[in-house]
Amino acid sequence: MDLETIASRFGWSDEEVRARNSICEIGKICYQRGLISASDGNISVRLSDDTVIITPAGGMKGFMQLEQLTRIDLAGNLVDGRGKNSTETGIHLVCYQERPDIRAVLHCHPPHAVALSVAEIDMQMPIIPEMVVTIGGIPTTPFATPGTHELGDSIREVVRCSDTLVMRNHGSVTVGGNLLDAFKKLDMLEHTARILWLAHTVKGGLEPLSDEAVRKLLDTRQQLGLGGRNTLENRCGLQGS
Template sequence: MTSVYEAKQQIVEIGRRVWTKGWVAANDGNISFKVSDNEFVCTPTGVSKGFMEVGDLLVVDRHARKISGGPLKPSSEIKMHFYVYDQRPDVNAVVHAHPPTSTGFAVAGLSLDACALPEVVALMGQIPLADYGLPSTDEIPKSIDPYIKTNSAVLLANHGALAWGKDLMQAYYRMETMEHFANILLTAVQLGKVNLFTDKQVEALEGLRARFGLSDPFTGCNRNPTGLPAETGKVRDIYDS
């Protein structure tokens, strides 16, 4: 079991990674870990995620009241983290950032729903796009509501992305896989062709989930309906300009 101290150390490390990768600017982003139903470790508001120290992190209760930790207040976006924990008792960690390519899809109004890479199909399925919600308000929890029980990450329209998992590293790696996928998909779109996996290929990949012991909720991605290769310049209706 992860201790509060270990969770704080992991959050510091994940903060350093998301900042180094350029997934947050200034004081953007927030990370949390569920210790128990009424005890959560979270990042404070107003700090760069690249330069946090263990002593900056907070332990708060389910109402975001500080129990212990640094001098700053908890992030106002902790509301959306609580919303995920409430809906998913199997989830113990949530990571929020603004990775540029994934967020570019979210600004363009596009979900990451193409069945195009094995690890994404097998590990994450599709990454849907939630409606825009005003940051720090209840609009965001409301906007992600349809996707929490069926997915492991979501794009936030005109804002960023949210990923969750059984532990901090799983939530972080889901964000990393999503952004890597978004970069590759964008490159394929720019090259003018996106060859999607066929039904048979997707079923084989989804079959690996059982072998890897993955039983998380999962929404499938969009497949190639004809089995024919994509034509140049005919990416898919939604990606064609």
Template sequence: MSSPPPDPDPMNSDQIREDLCEVGRRVFQHGWVASNDGNFSVRLGSNEFLVTPTGVSKGFMKPEMMVRVDIEGNSIDGKGQVSSEWKMHRISYQKREDIGAIVHTHCPHATAFSVAGLALDQAVLPEQIYTLGAIPLAPYGQPGTHDLYQGMLPYIEKSNAFLLKNHGVVTYGKDLWEAFFSHEALEHAARIQILARQVGKVETLKREQVDALHRARTEAGLDPHWIDCRCDDDD
């Protein structure tokens, strides 16, 4: 019987397995998933990835449950099954070599925007403008099918985060923690905007203020995958 190829970096892989569990616990505690929703992945090498198992609550994952797969989603080792949503991870890694990790959840405030048919693209919070920029809304595609990622295609090379219509949220990062913190920032921004709509009118920053933030992030050398936000005073 043949045995699986040796792990290229066992120490690093062990830490990533632990990190996937820790991110799962945080996502679960934040209420960003119900039941077994959501999936995360990390790139280990050019054709090797660690993925969360399907059919397991993100709050109760163990390091040994993670599945090591190739780009097609074929299991290299691990007992668990890969999520049917692997297709959207695969297309993202194929399109962008700089993506090291992907987090997908159904975090409720940002998902509410997607259900309402709204992108998170108003220039409201400087932190969001500076780090993530506008969060586009990808058209609906049935989960588990090829349609799921068809709507994502126009945005994969433009942004590190987007909403999936009537479904959830995807964020990219150089590593798992960056993808997680982008998710946290996005959900927080969505929550504030929903609260603001309840207490009054949402007022954006002015165009010149947004342009200043754009210049600052460019000078700081931040990730160029960024979409401009909408201002009330735009023509």
């Protein structure tokens, strides 16, 4: 069945069909790339009427069908759709509450980034120039129990000033103006984690870039007019902030 037929069958708007389709596509890519396994992770998109399309509890995100996704309001109540929305819906609601500027939230379990948080290796440290220019440091939030209200509350402060973060011993949260944007940040986050992991295996205690180098990179970022919230720029969670 094509998208148009499915949309008219369920009475979805074009915007809703596009949102549902992008969630299924990105879920597939995250699964194939090993950024989630089994029924890990959850994905959402906020529509222009401030309702949210989100993956269901327990479903395998690499094999989602459009009609399996649920639509909720910003208080987490089901607007339509059968089934139950994600057990980690709280993460998404907190992101949308704190960030009126974003339209998509992606929570995954990228193995290298999570491993670094387990090993207490800081991803906030500026080491990779590309990261400083694009998304800045990657803060790690304190451990909170998945499936409880604690989890959403544990990221509230940090998501105000960062488009990317790692929840200690658990997974990543990336946000963006659309789902592809949130995925791009996840891709960069895990790629950086892999580089840091490799570097740590041959030499512990990595040195950050100099303050001077970081300043020049942030100047470049400003000249390029890049959007998003960069923790090296707003000093969120950094010493002296």
